Amino acid sequence: MRVAILAGGHGTRLAEETQVRPKPMVEIGGRPILWHIMMHYSRHNLNEFAVALGYKGEYIKRYFADYAALNGDLTVRMGGPGGASVRAHERPHPEWTVDLVETGADTMTGGRVKRLAPWLGGETFMLTWGDGVSDVDLDELLAFHRSHGKLATVTAVRPPARYGHMVFDGARVTKFAEKPQAAEGWINGAFFVLEPQVLDYIAGDQIMFEHEPLERLASDGELMAYHHRGFWACMDTLRDKTKLEEMWASGNRPWATWEREQCASS
16 A cells, blocks of 8 residues: 655745755654654555655655665775775665655645655555654554545544643633643544545645545545544644654654564564
8 A cells, every 4th residue: 555645845834944954854863754754654564655745855855865875884995906886784674665756846735645646556545744743553544444435534633732721610720731632622633544536636736635625525425534542743843843852852752653563572
């Protein structure tokens, strides 16, 4: 099954980082958040990726083109009888296939999904954004999607609130919780499972996937929600990035599901 990842937006709310690189390449724990997302999919044996490029897409291309050399050991021979040479030594890594697809600098999210159509194999595919991490169980998500028979499944999440929450009886505070789970309800957490017919709901480049396509799918009774009660976070601002960095440094990294598998096998 192919996994589509949208990685072409300008990331204007994270301008401190995205002036020099696209948002999916902003690093958490020394690795791009895009890498973290792909590692989670790989943990569930999903290793075929189609990445929609746009803003500073060449940065992502260079990263993957140089990945083996930059993330493993090298032997550099500086001349001699055989001439100069560089040899990369393999390091264990999931067997990814990554299609890096130019989808336009100003194309909207729906348009990017539509442009990925030739790379998705005409079959059920997964889709997410290149700036959100989660520990959602992708096997359960896929099983849920297959159980209902509709065209689209969205992962619904309830993220932590940004501020403390108070409950009142008149002026008296009856309950205070420091940054509890958001009380306003469930939101779109991406991590979609989609049938290829969903592409017919996207008219062109300037369509936001989150607007008309999802609204029409819902209206047609073709959109179902998988309720994820575990961890989810979106790196939308510098504050979000800092929080994820702090979690990584502390060892509290619930989205790093591949690390739990490595610990279990060691």
